[in-house]
Amino acid sequence: MNVRERIARLREEMKNQGIDLYFVPTNDFHNSEYICDYFKTREYLSGFDGSAGNMVITQEEAGLWTDGRYFIQAERQLRGTGITLYKSGMEGVPPINDYIREKLPEGGVLGTDGGMVSAAWAEGMGRMLAEKGGSLELSSDLAGRVWQHRPELVFHKAWILPEEYAGESRRSKLERVRKWLGERNGQQMLLTSLDDIAWLLNIRGEDIPCNPVVLSYLVVEQERCTLFAGEGIFSSEDREALERDGISFASYDEIYSFVRNYPQKVNIFVDKRVANARIVENFSSNCQIVDMLCPIALWKSIKNAGEIAGERKVHIRDGVAVTKLIYWLKQNVDKMTLTEISVAEKLEEFRKQGENYLGPSFDTIAGYGEHGAIVHYSATPETDARLRPEGFLLVDSGGQYLGGTTDVTRTILLGGEATRDQKKHYTAVLRGNLNLCAAKFLYGCSGVALDYAARQPLWDLGLDYNHGTGHGVGCLLNVHEGPNAFGYKIVNGPGKNPVLEAGMITSDEPGLYLEGAYGIRLENLILCVEREKNEFGRFMGFEPLTFVPFERVAIDVEQMSRREIELLNEYHERVYDALKDYLEPEERAWLADECRQM
Numbered sequence: 001m002n003v004r005e006r007i008a009r010l011r012e013e014m015k016n017q018g019i020d021l022y023f024v025p026t027n028d029f030h031n032s033e034y035i036c037d038y039f040k041t042r043e044y045l046s047g048f049d050g051s052a053g054n055m056v057i058t059q060e061e062a063g064l065w066t067d068g069r070y071f072i073q074a075e076r077q078l079r080g081t082g083i084t085l086y087k088s089g090m091e092g093v094p095p096i097n098d099y100i101r102e103k104l105p106e107g108g109v110l111g112t113d114g115g116m117v118s119a120a121w122a123e124g125m126g127r128m129l130a131e132k133g134g135s136l137e138l139s140s141d142l143a144g145r146v147w148q149h150r151p152e153l154v155f156h157k158a159w160i161l162p163e164e165y166a167g168e169s170r171r172s173k174l175e176r177v178r179k180w181l182g183e184r185n186g187q188q189m190l191l192t193s194l195d196d197i198a199w200l201l202n203i204r205g206e207d208i209p210c211n212p213v214v215l216s217y218l219v220v221e222q223e224r225c226t227l228f229a230g231e232g233i234f235s236s237e238d239r240e241a242l243e244r245d246g247i248s249f250a251s252y253d254e255i256y257s258f259v260r261n262y263p264q265k266v267n268i269f270v271d272k273r274v275a276n277a278r279i280v281e282n283f284s285s286n287c288q289i290v291d292m293l294c295p296i297a298l299w300k301s302i303k304n305a306g307e308i309a310g311e312r313k314v315h316i317r318d319g320v321a322v323t324k325l326i327y328w329l330k331q332n333v334d335k336m337t338l339t340e341i342s343v344a345e346k347l348e349e350f351r352k353q354g355e356n357y358l359g360p361s362f363d364t365i366a367g368y369g370e371h372g373a374i375v376h377y378s379a380t381p382e383t384d385a386r387l388r389p390e391g392f393l394l395v396d397s398g399g400q401y402l403g404g405t406t407d408v409t410r411t412i413l414l415g416g417e418a419t420r421d422q423k424k425h426y427t428a429v430l431r432g433n434l435n436l437c438a439a440k441f442l443y444g445c446s447g448v449a450l451d452y453a454a455r456q457p458l459w460d461l462g463l464d465y466n467h468g469t470g471h472g473v474g475c476l477l478n479v480h481e482g483p484n485a486f487g488y489k490i491v492n493g494p495g496k497n498p499v500l501e502a503g504m505i506t507s508d509e510p511g512l513y514l515e516g517a518y519g520i521r522l523e524n525l526i527l528c529v530e531r532e533k534n535e536f537g538r539f540m541g542f543e544p545l546t547f548v549p550f551e552r553v554a555i556d557v558e559q560m561s562r563r564e565i566e567l568l569n570e571y572h573e574r575v576y577d578a579l580k581d582y583l584e585p586e587e588r589a590w591l592a593d594e595c596r597q598m
Contacts (some may be wrong), residue, residue, distance in 0.1 A: 068466025114138030155230020167306025310403030372519030389415030
């Protein structure tokens, strides 16, 4: 079936169930950003395969909402499907909730899979629908019914992360949770966020590509824990180690009967912004559900000394791999047939040469020429552009290592001279990257206060980029990890706009995208550190973790202040010192030339 036929089948199911509108999110049962194939109902129904986007289907219309990272990609992939693209946040584009409110008839029904939406979303949507006498139907996975040959939900092998890399034992972490609960008169905590569970128990897995997490739920009590996961995923040795720390096991789907059958009144803490509506609906009436802002998100964002040491090491290995790729490209782009896909494969080859490499932290984005202007472009055999010794190639990639997670973007001039505009644009993006990393600020600032440092050079030119400047990054966990971030828009809600704490790792990635021409993004991961403390307060700053040279021939120093040139020279000196001992003589000589003083 093509996309039009799939939506037609869904509409038949909607009629049969008395549903007027159907909501299809990009989600799984755990509110994850990246999901395994079983949960990709929105992709199946629409043909759009970006990592963010939600659909609403009526009997007459179908709409898909996505953010600025995917506008160009979604326009191409939705062409001819009959699905309307709604560019979230753009002027004149209705928010998806406003669209639902407008389209729902009086007394109408909005349907969705209750396992794929959060309890908080369901409660808020229910209140909104009630204003029109409408209701929310959570019991049916209609999209799954029309999905032919749906992939199975597979549970892969899991393992324990050694404490030398975790930096803290699971016993210590569990004690922190229990102390937090005790201070709030709570008996239990239900965790459904996969990276929270992985961090807390020091476990890792392969259930979601590129995200080393385990499909699971966890109930923490004062004396024990119950982990709901796939059967037989741990070795007997690892299972025994977990059991010694008070963790018992149940099958993944048993979570529903578990919460239905609580024998006594308890205060159980649940983050309704994460826990899915189906679980919360199943709770026994014996329970007193306390909605919480889960403290683990903040705890894990502040890396401990062991995690920071591991991150420093793996970023050197990763910098070597990316630098080798840049050198290799410049030597071979005019000698062999290279494409976007082959570049991604070559980078993976270089990363595999590094110690303790486990796999990519996301699918590599390699966009040549106009493809670089598609923020989250993913090359396919149909779009795989051949590289030529001219123009920009944007490569955004990352790795998972035993010891940390990396994410780095470089825009590479493959040959020839950069045009005046290419230099102007590249230099503006570079200045933003350098200025944000060099920011010194009083403790108490959030990423909103600092975003301007990265955007100012572009704003001065009347230019901008339609994505955040930076996201938090996990330690051998998800490459996108909250709550820390850089962005100029204040995000409302509990836990948003957090204070930047020493130990947080955040990406620094300004960019510029000219549709039909080229894209530029320069991304380093930076570590928040304390600079000094005096009578005026605690002053904070950042240190770069990423060490990969910038594109020297695309830089126009005439646009840069003396301070910015100093920052660039200091960074390049650190790059050379960090990488030189891991390179072949010809690579080292090339890097020395790239990193010489401007």
